[in-house]
Amino acid sequence: MKYNIVITAGGTSERIDNVRKITNGGTGKLGSIIAEKLMERAGDKVEKIFYICSENAVIPFPERSEGDAPDLIENADRAGDSVDIIEITGTDDLKEKVETVLTENDIHFFIHSMAVSDYSVDYVTTAEALANSVREGQSFYDHIRSFSGGITDDKISSYEDDLIIKLKRTPKIISIIKDISPETFLVGFKLLDGVSEEVLIDTALKLKEKNCCDLVVANDLSHIREGEHRAFIIRSEGQMTAAAGKKDIAEKLIDEMLQG
Amino acid sequence: MKYNIVITAGGTSERIDNVRKITNGGTGKLGSIIAEKLMERAGDKVEKIFYICSENAVIPFPERSEGDAPDLIENADRAGDSVDIIEITGTDDLKEKVETVLTENDIHFFIHSMAVSDYSVDYVTTAEALANSVREGQSFYDHIRSFSGGITDDKISSYEDDLIIKLKRTPKIISIIKDISPETFLVGFKLLDGVSEEVLIDTALKLKEKNCCDLVVANDLSHIREGEHRAFIIRSEGQMTAAAGKKDIAEKLIDEMLQG
Numbered sequence: 368m369k370y371n372i373v374i375t376a377g378g379t380s381e382r383i384d385n386v387r388k389i390t391n392g393g394t395g396k397l398g399s400i401i402a403e404k405l406m407e408r409a410g411d412k413v414e415k416i417f418y419i420c421s422e423n424a425v426i427p428f429p430e431r432s433e434g435d436a437p438d439l440i441e442n443a444d445r446a447g448d449s450v451d452i453i454e455i456t457g458t459d460d461l462k463e464k465v466e467t468v469l470t471e472n473d474i475h476f477f478i479h480s481m482a483v484s485d486y487s488v489d490y491v492t493t494a495e496a497l498a499n500s501v502r503e504g505q506s507f508y509d510h511i512r513s514f515s516g517g518i519t520d521d522k523i524s525s526y527e528d529d530l531i532i533k534l535k536r537t538p539k540i541i542s543i544i545k546d547i548s549p550e551t552f553l554v555g556f557k558l559l560d561g562v563s564e565e566v567l568i569d570t571a572l573k574l575k576e577k578n579c580c581d582l583v584v585a586n587d588l589s590h591i592r593e594g595e596h597r598a599f600i601i602r603s604e605g606q607m608t609a610a611a612g613k614k615d616i617a618e619k620l621i622d623e624m625l626q627g
Numbered sequence: 628m629k630y631n632i633v634i635t636a637g638g639t640s641e642r643i644d645n646v647r648k649i650t651n652g653g654t655g656k657l658g659s660i661i662a663e664k665l666m667e668r669a670g671d672k673v674e675k676i677f678y679i680c681s682e683n684a685v686i687p688f689p690e691r692s693e694g695d696a697p698d699l700i701e702n703a704d705r706a707g708d709s710v711d712i713i714e715i716t717g718t719d720d721l722k723e724k725v726e727t728v729l730t731e732n733d734i735h736f737f738i739h740s741m742a743v744s745d746y747s748v749d750y751v752t753t754a755e756a757l758a759n760s761v762r763e764g765q766s767f768y769d770h771i772r773s774f775s776g777g778i779t780d781d782k783i784s785s786y787e788d789d790l791i792i793k794l795k796r797t798p799k800i801i802s803i804i805k806d807i808s809p810e811t812f813l814v815g816f817k818l819l820d821g822v823s824e825e826v827l828i829d830t831a832l833k834l835k836e837k838n839c840c841d842l843v844v845a846n847d848l849s850h851i852r853e854g855e856h857r858a859f860i861i862r863s864e865g866q867m868t869a870a871a872g873k874k875d876i877a878e879k880l881i882d883e884m885l886q887g
Contacts, residue, residue, distance in 0.1 A: 383649065385820050385848060386742070391646045423683065482646070485785040494793070498768035507767055508758035512789055522820040522848070525745040529772055530794040533754070536786075560645050560782040588645060588782070 369414035371474050372405065374398050375465075375481035375540075377424025379458050383488055383532065385521045392588075393482030395424025397596075397613050401478060402427035402450060404617045409625065410449070417468050419453045419461065419481070426452055458484050458537040465540055469547040476624060477544050478554045480584075486534035490517030494529035545579040552624065555580035560588040564599075571601055582623055584616065629674035631734050632665065634658050635725075635741035635800075637684025639718050643748055643792065645781045652848075653742030655684025657856075657873050661738060662687035662710060664877045669885065670709070677728050679713045679721065679741070686712055718744050718797040725800055729807045736884060737804050738814045740844070746794035750777030754789035805839040812884065815840035820848040824859075831861055842883055844876065 376398020380390040402416055406427070420426060427450055453468070455461045461483065468474065492514065501510045511533065523530070544553055555578060557571040571585035586598040598616045600623055601607040608623065610616040636658025640650040662676055666687070680686060687710055713728070715721045721743065728734065752774065761770045771793065783790070804813055815838060817831040831845035846858040858876045860883055861867040868883065870876040 380650075386651045386818075387744075388650055388652075389643070390640070390648055390650050392648075484647075486787075486790055494768055494771040498766065498771060501767060506758065507761060508754055511754040511758060511791070526796075527746075528796065530746055531771070532792040532794065534790040534792065536788065558646075 370409075370412055370476060371415050371417070371472050372413065372476045372478070373417045373419065373465075373468055373474050374402050374478045375419045375461070376402075377421035378482035379421060379455065379461055379484045381457050381484050381487040381537075383491060384523045387523070389484065389486070389488070391482045391484060393421065393424070395420050395426065397616065398478070398480040399425040399427040400613050401480065401617045401620065404614070404621055406449065408621060413449055415472075416450045417453060417472070417474075418450055419455060419464055419468070421481075422454055422456065458487060458540065462538055462540055462543070465543065466547065469544065469551070474548055474551045476552045476554070477548075478620075478624075479541055479544070480554075480556050482558065483540050484537055487537050489533040489535040490514060491523060491530065491532050492517050493527055494531055497531060539578075541574075541578045541580075549579075553578070553580045553582075554620065554624065555583045557583055557585045558588055559585075562587060568599060568601065568607070571599070572604060575601065582620070584620060586616075628672075630669075630672055630736060631675050631677070631732050632673065632736045632738070633677045633679065633725075633728055633734050634662050634738045635679045635721070636662075637681035638742035639681060639715065639721055639744045641717050641744050641747040641797075643751060644783045647783070649744065649746070649748070651742045651744060653681065653684070655680050655686065655741075657876065658738070658740040659685040659687040660873050661740065661877045661880065664874070664881055666709065668881060673709055675732075676710045677713060677732070677734075678710055679715060679724055679728070681741075682714055682716065718747060718800065722798055722800055722803070725803065726807065729804065729811070734808055734811045736812045736814070737808075738880075738884075739801055739804070740814075740816050742818065743800055744797055747797050749793040749795040750774060751783060751790065751792050752777050753787055754791055757791060799838075801834075801838045801840075812887070813838070813840045813842075814880065814884065815843045817843055817845045818848055819845075822847060828859060828861065828867070831859070832864060835861065842880070844880060846876075 377395035378391040378393025380388045382388050402418055406413060453464055455464050496516060497514060500516055541555055555574055557574050559567050559570060567585050567587055571583045575583040583601045584598050585601060590597045596613050597611045599607045599609055600620055608619050610619045637655035638651040638653025640648045642648050662678055713724055715724050756776060757774060760776060761767060801815055815834055817834050819827050819830060827845050827847055831843045835843040843861045844858050845861060850857045856873050857871045859867045859869055860880055868879050870879045
């Protein structure tokens, strides 16, 4: 049997207008290394890697150009047939693509390393418009929540005073994966910032339980910033492996996955 | 005499928290082509190009890696000595770097092609916190403007309901250039979305007058999206050149600049 594998990588971005958007720091580096290591170590067992990523994400085996050395070009071509690059922008778009790929294919592994926006834009307005439209007797809180007179320009003017962006929660993509495909081996990722090891592991275990992940990779942004990407690959409360550096994380994650 | 040239390229981004930010679509492609064409056509007259750009912007003469063809590596090395890459993130950071480069050097040309955020984050809060803190008799409008109880976490929780981002205007970088260095030849850029040629040119002329630009490049996002980057290089109301494609825009802009 050959494996179908989904890897999500990079970060979603949410549209404010035609030029402005809210992004998060996902680069796709770790996701692309996992894809490359998987092909290196178990390429003969891989039917297809569906690599779902944002527009600017690092992609595995990038297309090489004419000036490049022949072996680089050959490598990229060979891997290219097994890797489908699927580009997405916002969380809604990601949700649709994930549903499609899980419905149309028998997916054995799902590695969800993408940084997904927790919030998308509900509306954009000005403090003045928001304040002026409160009706007599209505609470501010209700008004902010139900306001519907947002700015709908293609490109918001550069000269507005006191602009306000109201956000709303996005659907949690990780929670739909096992719902659609209970047999898929699911790897979740948890990124926190500047917390203790205990808090990090505890939060990751909660994510794991809530979404029926088989493994969770837990890491801390404060380490990534300092240039040392450390992570815990967690199978259960008592079973976890520490890794340091993106290549080591990828290697050890694949070890754990192939154990099943 | 050899020229010192500043090129700003890419787009600024404004911090929401340690992972989230507001970005705009600036890629740095046009700025990098202008730098490369300048070196190609007038490299012997260039003392230094200060290339001020965002982290993810395309840079001119990118460093080549081992697998690349020898002539590409040589080219990049040769140009590398004349090009200083100066990375910035937000508008405040850009302002500081622009002031420094204009104060410490005699700058002959300033090509301001970077997409600069018009807004940065004033505070982040929830609808509930904002509504609950209005004092008796205070206007909602005044309250939104003066609110100071924003969320200050390194990373905002993923589980807030009705999150609100209040924005404030950023300083206009283009307006400080001639103030600091009146003799610098200044090229401004105006990007609109889906307007008529008349409106585009009229808006560009206003930008030119307001900031004492010597030239303004006016372009429309709707053309860029369709893959045909058209632009007008405007010297005055009656004097303008049309260009199509980033290379053509760069070539014709340099023609106009070297005329003085």
